[in-house]
Amino acid sequence: MGLLAPWFLAGIAAVGLPIWLHLLKRSKTDPKQFPSLMFFEYRETSSVKHRKLEHLLLLALRALMLFLLALLFANPFIRRSGAAADGKRLMVVAVDKSFSMRTGTTVSNRLSQAKDEAQKILSGLKPGDSAQVLALAGNVQALTQTVNDPAELRAAVNSIQPGDSRASFGELARYARTLSEAQKIPIELHLVSDLQKSAMPPGFADLRLNPGTTLVLHSIGNAEKNWTLENVVAPRRIYDPKRVKLQAMVTGYGTPAAKRTVTLKLNGRDLQTKTVDIPENGRAQVEFLGLEATYGFSKGEVRIDSADNLAADDHYNFSVERLDPRKVLFVDDGRHPRAELYFRSALDSSGDGGFQMESMRPENAAGAAFTNYAYVVLNDLSSVPQNLESSLQHYVNGGGAVLVTLGPSAAALPRVPVLDEAIEKSSYAGREGERFLSIVDIDTGHPALRSVERFNGVKFFQAIHVSATKSRVLAKLNDQTPLVLERTIGEGKVLAFASTFDNVSNDLPLHASWVPFIAQTALYLGGGGAEQPVNVPVDSYVELRASDSKGAAAEVQDPDGKRALSLDEAIKAKNYAVNREGYYEVKTASGRSSLLAVHADRRESDLSVIPKETLDLWRGTGTNDPVPGTPGAASGVDAPQKPYSLWFYILLLLLGIAVAESIVANGFLRPAAPARDDTKQNDLKLDQTLSKVS
Amino acid sequence: MQQRFLDPSVLSGISNLTLVAQTVVDGFISGLHRSPDFGFSQEFAEYRMYNPGDDLRHVDWNVYARTERMYLKRYRGETNCQVTILLDASRSMKYTSHKIDKLEYARYLTASIAYMAGLQRDAAGLIVFDDEVRQFVPPSTRQGQLARLLHAVEKAEVGTRTDYARPFAHLREFLHRRGLIVCISDFWEKPEDVIKTIAPLRFHGNEVVLFHVLDPMEIRPKFDDPVLMEDLETGATLEVSPDYAAKEYPAKIDAHLEEMRSKSKGNGLDYFLIDTSRPLDAALREYLAARGGRK
Numbered sequence A: 001m002g003l004l005a006p007w008f009l010a011g012i013a014a015v016g017l018p019i020w021l022h023l024l025k026r027s028k029t030d031p032k033q034f035p036s037l038m039f040f041e042y043r044e045t046s047s048v049k050h051r052k053l054e055h056l057l058l059l060a061l062r063a064l065m066l067f068l069l070a071l072l073f074a075n076p077f078i079r080r081s082g083a084a085a086d087g088k089r090l091m092v093v094a095v096d097k098s099f100s101m102r103t104g105t106t107v108s109n110r111l112s113q114a115k116d117e118a119q120k121i122l123s124g125l126k127p128g129d130s131a132q133v134l135a136l137a138g139n140v141q142a143l144t145q146t147v148n149d150p151a152e153l154r155a156a157v158n159s160i161q162p163g164d165s166r167a168s169f170g171e172l173a174r175y176a177r178t179l180s181e182a183q184k185i186p187i188e189l190h191l192v193s194d195l196q197k198s199a200m201p202p203g204f205a206d207l208r209l210n211p212g213t214t215l216v217l218h219s220i221g222n223a224e225k226n227w228t229l230e231n232v233v234a235p236r237r238i239y240d241p242k243r244v245k246l247q248a249m250v251t252g253y254g255t256p257a258a259k260r261t262v263t264l265k266l267n268g269r270d271l272q273t274k275t276v277d278i279p280e281n282g283r284a285q286v287e288f289l290g291l292e293a294t295y296g297f298s299k300g301e302v303r304i305d306s307a308d309n310l311a312a313d314d315h316y317n318f319s320v321e322r323l324d325p326r327k328v329l330f331v332d333d334g335r336h337p338r339a340e341l342y343f344r345s346a347l348d349s350s351g352d353g354g355f356q357m358e359s360m361r362p363e364n365a366a367g368a369a370f371t372n373y374a375y376v377v378l379n380d381l382s383s384v385p386q387n388l389e390s391s392l393q394h395y396v397n398g399g400g401a402v403l404v405t406l407g408p409s410a411a412a413l414p415r416v417p418v419l420d421e422a423i424e425k426s427s428y429a430g431r432e433g434e435r436f437l438s439i440v441d442i443d444t445g446h447p448a449l450r451s452v453e454r455f456n457g458v459k460f461f462q463a464i465h466v467s468a469t470k471s472r473v474l475a476k477l478n479d480q481t482p483l484v485l486e487r488t489i490g491e492g493k494v495l496a497f498a499s500t501f502d503n504v505s506n507d508l509p510l511h512a513s514w515v516p517f518i519a520q521t522a523l524y525l526g527g528g529g530a531e532q533p534v535n536v537p538v539d540s541y542v543e544l545r546a547s548d549s550k551g552a553a554a555e556v557q558d559p560d561g562k563r564a565l566s567l568d569e570a571i572k573a574k575n576y577a578v579n580r581e582g583y584y585e586v587k588t589a590s591g592r593s594s595l596l597a598v599h600a601d602r603r604e605s606d607l608s609v610i611p612k613e614t615l616d617l618w619r620g621t622g623t624n625d626p627v628p629g630t631p632g633a634a635s636g637v638d639a640p641q642k643p644y645s646l647w648f649y650i651l652l653l654l655l656g657i658a659v660a661e662s663i664v665a666n667g668f669l670r671p672a673a674p675a676r677d678d679t680k681q682n683d684l685k686l687d688q689t690l691s692k693v694s
Numbered sequence B: 001m002q003q004r005f006l007d008p009s010v011l012s013g014i015s016n017l018t019l020v021a022q023t024v025v026d027g028f029i030s031g032l033h034r035s036p037d038f039g040f041s042q043e044f045a046e047y048r049m050y051n052p053g054d055d056l057r058h059v060d061w062n063v064y065a066r067t068e069r070m071y072l073k074r075y076r077g078e079t080n081c082q083v084t085i086l087l088d089a090s091r092s093m094k095y096t097s098h099k100i101d102k103l104e105y106a107r108y109l110t111a112s113i114a115y116m117a118g119l120q121r122d123a124a125g126l127i128v129f130d131d132e133v134r135q136f137v138p139p140s141t142r143q144g145q146l147a148r149l150l151h152a153v154e155k156a157e158v159g160t161r162t163d164y165a166r167p168f169a170h171l172r173e174f175l176h177r178r179g180l181i182v183c184i185s186d187f188w189e190k191p192e193d194v195i196k197t198i199a200p201l202r203f204h205g206n207e208v209v210l211f212h213v214l215d216p217m218e219i220r221p222k223f224d225d226p227v228l229m230e231d232l233e234t235g236a237t238l239e240v241s242p243d244y245a246a247k248e249y250p251a252k253i254d255a256h257l258e259e260m261r262s263k264s265k266g267n268g269l270d271y272f273l274i275d276t277s278r279p280l281d282a283a284l285r286e287y288l289a290a291r292g293g294r295k
Helices: A006-027 A055-075 A109-124 A149-158 A169-183 A337-349 A386-397 A514-526 A567-572 A612-623 A647-669 A681-692 B018-032 B061-067 B101-119 B145-155 B164-174 B189-202 B241-268 B281-292
Strands: A030-035 A077-081 A090-096 A130-136 A138-141 A187-193 A214-221 A226-233 A243-253 A256-266 A267-277 A283-289 A296-304 A317-322 A324-333 A355-360 A371-377 A401-405 A424-427 A439-442 A462-466 A472-477 A484-487 A492-497 A535-537 A538-541 A555-556 A573-580 A583-589 A593-599 A641-645 B044-049 B072-076 B083-087 B125-128 B135-140 B180-186 B205-215 B227-231 B237-240 B270-275
Touching: A006 A055, A030 A401, A030 B145, A077 A090, A090 A109, A090 A169, A109 A130, A109 A149, A109 A187, A109 A214, A130 A149, A138 A169, A149 A169, A169 A187, A169 B145, A214 A612, A226 A256, A226 A296, A226 A317, A243 A256, A243 A267, A243 A296, A267 A283, A296 A593, A317 A535, A317 A583, A317 A593, A324 A337, A324 A514, A324 B125, A337 A355, A337 A371, A337 A514, A355 B135, A371 A386, A371 A514, A386 A401, A386 A484, A401 A514, A462 A484, A535 A538, A555 B270, A573 B061, A573 B189, B061 B072, B083 B101, B083 B164, B101 B125, B101 B145, B101 B180, B125 B164, B135 B145, B164 B189, B164 B237, B189 B205, B189 B241, B205 B241, B237 B241, B241 B270, B270 B281
Parallel strands: A030 B227, A090 A130, A090 A187, A187 A214, A324 A355, A324 A371, A371 A401, A401 A492, A535 A593, B083 B125, B083 B180, B180 B205, B205 B270
Antiparallel strands: A077 A641, A130 A138, A226 A243, A243 A283, A256 A267, A256 A296, A296 A317, A424 A462, A439 A472, A472 A484, A484 A492, A538 A573, A555 A583, A583 A593, B044 B072, B125 B135, B227 B237
């Protein structure tokens, strides 16, 4: 709050209060007795003369008290140059260790040059100056505290290892702002970096530096041509190796048109090699068909012969898992043959054929080993045996998934099996008015409903109205009947579809959205869908457990094969950040294992440099000087003008005046002192008189 | 003449009125006894030859025994002078701006006059009044009269408003002999009303003396700020500005006093303004001197 805080300053108007009170007091004097008012007359006297202020000292003290009180709330401050007066400064050396700093030869790359430059900067450190060394990548890592020991600072610079993250200058500016506010002394920020354009934040405002922070840029390297594998699209699971299609995108930044050789490798073995023509400064796609992977997880890699200085981005990791098709248990009482037919057809038609349907009667299903199935479908059952439901609940708690469809048979049930929500009624499309119901509200961001085109054109004639007290509604009909509900139970999940799959209660199986719906649902419930990708960039987070449940341990092995989690983290951590390129073996708390392929952020491959004008603007944000070097530019480090609050002194003054006011007021309010006691003197006079009389 | 003025505040320290009167009167009598004009009215003046028809009671038989001639004794005043003191005890008399209020001052004055009358063996009486006659001690020369008078003076308490008509009507009821009437009041009435009420007494051959007792603040009030004034007798209030009190009021009160003085003189009344801040004996001495001079 500054001095001109208007509302608090408005409180100064209260100074008029004591003046008014003093005037009021005067006009309400107690009557003074007089023998007769014969010769007195009422006269209208001027208010100025009449309302003469009395006790001016008391009035002044009271007015001053109120003024100071208002001022205290306004919290005035003065701008004072903090510790600049004593000439102290803080040198901060930030060394960029992002992925692009690997550019160069094995003998000398940009990072080693940056470290040398940082050492030179530190050698200029004056005695008494303190400094701090930072490593900049996706976030800012402080390698030292603010120290003035050159040896410690040099050791910190030497310890910087190349990273695989993308540099973020926005993070560096944010750190500098925080540091400036905490230290309150001028900061000299040295950034040793290749000043990649991709390190800029989306908005220039994020680069803002506080006044008093001087940015000194040390550019390492220049813009270079660079070819890179921008992306590889590979399936996560392979069920039929011959049906696998793998796409790789080769991109050139600042490159001439050239031919490049692209090699597909699996577990270190070259599988296929192709040559691709890459246009000047453009990109080209390479497609590989078939991927002969062995059962289990495989470490895949696509590699190009780039012949550029950044060899680290010439390969792209991916991971695949070879599996037999997973079985889906379709529990039906035999009264819905068409539903079974439609479901099986949709499942067989979808994607890579990763799922096979197996049908079973409810009474038999109770004894089935559900863990052998990707997920279980309960298709419009009129009754669910108790042991079946309890087995399914146990299965879901342990990480399994169930899809429940509700139709005329299920309408008789009091509650939806497993989902445990009350069935209220059947919703029918009336013969009058609307002839059918349609979807009005759908969560298209949900993995199961992502490609269903909002069920456009699908007519629903009957749906079961379920109260959604514990579940999340993913889609609703136009009469507000929840159509798709989801509930997470333990480590698993249950999806309910409040209509049937048999083309009777709706015509969904005849629409284009049917197959995607079944396929997406299968991927979502059966695993391997989009719920957790296995090919991720550096600095991504891997989900280790779905809920806060403890006990079941998660496991992460880093690219070196070492356990990345401590025992405590293994049972508590909900996610894990992957910060290196390579393959991570992850086992989540629900028991699902995966091989995670982590690759560097490909934006780092664009080695173009930030324009000089932009860098000048950035430098200008810290010194209140738009462009250093222009006439009038401040030389050296500006002393930061820090607001220095005066509230404490005002409070002290206010207390002092309050005490003075009490003393003065006490003097005024004290009853008039009795007249000087003349008794003794009078007695003396009387004695003299009496003696003369006698 | 020995100057020995008594501060009223000193007199207020003496609880006994007799002592107050003694202190006041004896002092200045001892200083003034050689004055040929001294005395109220009972002092011997001359002898004259008896003429037939004169009252034989006034014949000095001692002279006749020695000289066989009949002479009549002549006095300056009436023989057996009757002194009646009218003491105003209205509420306005309670006002004071210093240590002693007007009523207290008037008490001392009454006591002093009564004491002087006693010394001269005159019959002294007292009427204490406000709007009614509150106390009445008939004039008498009996022994203990002074004590009765002083007791009545001591008992005099402030009453309500002043009304001169009633006490003077009462006085006329029992006043069959001529004498001296002393009225002690602050006379907060119109002078013409006061004189109109009192003057008839003069027509019966009485000598009337008016002691106008006022507090100095009543003559020259001083306020620094506007004040709300309350009339002690009526309770009416009025806001008064210092300007008025400093400029217009003095003119009005001066005119009032002058009117009192002139109207009194015009009607053959003795009028004396007494400021309660002045020494009582000095005021009394001034009165007696002036009175003597007039005679």
